[in-house]
Each structure stands twice: as structure tokens, then as C-alpha cells.
Amino acid sequence: MNNNQDKLEIVKNTQKAVEQMKNDDIEQSPDHAYETFQCQCCGQEKIVAGSLFYDGFVLCNECVLLAEVGFALKKFDNINTLLDSMEDKRFDNLYSNIFNQQKSGNENS
Numbered sequence: 001m002n003n004n005q006d007k008l009e010i011v012k013n014t015q016k017a018v019e020q021m022k023n024d025d026i027e028q029s030p031d032h033a034y035e036t037f038q039c040q041c042c043g044q045e046k047i048v049a050g051s052l053f054y055d056g057f058v059l060c061n062e063c064v065l066l067a068e069v070g071f072a073l074k075k076f077d078n079i080n081t082l083l084d085s086m087e088d089k090r091f092d093n094l095y096s097n098i099f100n101q102q103k104s105g106n107e108n109s
């Protein structure tokens with residue numbers, strides 16, 4: 001578990017598993033391929049497919065990958081650690097979303 005080759009293998013396997021999860025989700029609920037939500041980790045609008053709940057937070061498929069890789073490599077053992085590390089980026093995105101909504105009015109709601 002301590003050399004880079006093993007870590008690479010873990011990352012690759014996790015990527016595959018998370019990708020597979022998204023594909024299964026789309027297969028079971030095709031709507032999830034285009035329905036979006038705001039990810040509570042990266043703060044971006046993401047498709048529902050492949051999203052997961054962690055301790056009450058909904059993470060998009062990309063953040064699920066970050067979380068799973070982090071857990072697998074023992075970078076952190078709590079989802080809050082990831083959320084904290086994403087905080088600056090998350091707020092940037094939240095704010096730019098607010099500004100975009102103001103600019104475009106309510107045409108999307």
C-alpha cells in the first residue's frame with residue numbers, strides 16, 4: 001500500500017467504480033442524466049447521476065470520486081475534511097451562481 005504503483009491502482013479502481021455507479025444510476029433512472037442539482041462540495045451545478053449522500057451532504061459524481069480516492073488513500077476519514085478543503089472554491093462557485101442568476105433574471109426557474 002505504500003508505493004505509488006499501488007496508489008495509482010487504487011485511484012484507477014476507484015475511478016472505475018465511481019464511473020460505473022454513474023452509469024448504473026443513468027440506467028435505472030435515465031432522468032438523472034440531465035437533471036441537475038447544486039453539489040454541496042464543489043458548489044457547481046452537476047447532473048444527479050452518480051451523486052451520493054455522505055453524512056447528509058449530497059456530492060456530485062466528481063466529488064464522490066475525490067471523496068472515495070481520499071478515503072481509499074487514507075487522506076482523510078471524514079467528509080467534512082474534504083468539504084473544508086473545498087471551501088474557497090465552493091464559495092467562489094456559489095457567488096458566481098448568484099451573480100449569474102441576477103444577470104439572467106428568472107428565465108431558468
Ligand SMILES: [Zn+2]
Pocket residue numbers: 039040041042043044046059060061062063064
Ligand atoms: Zn461536486
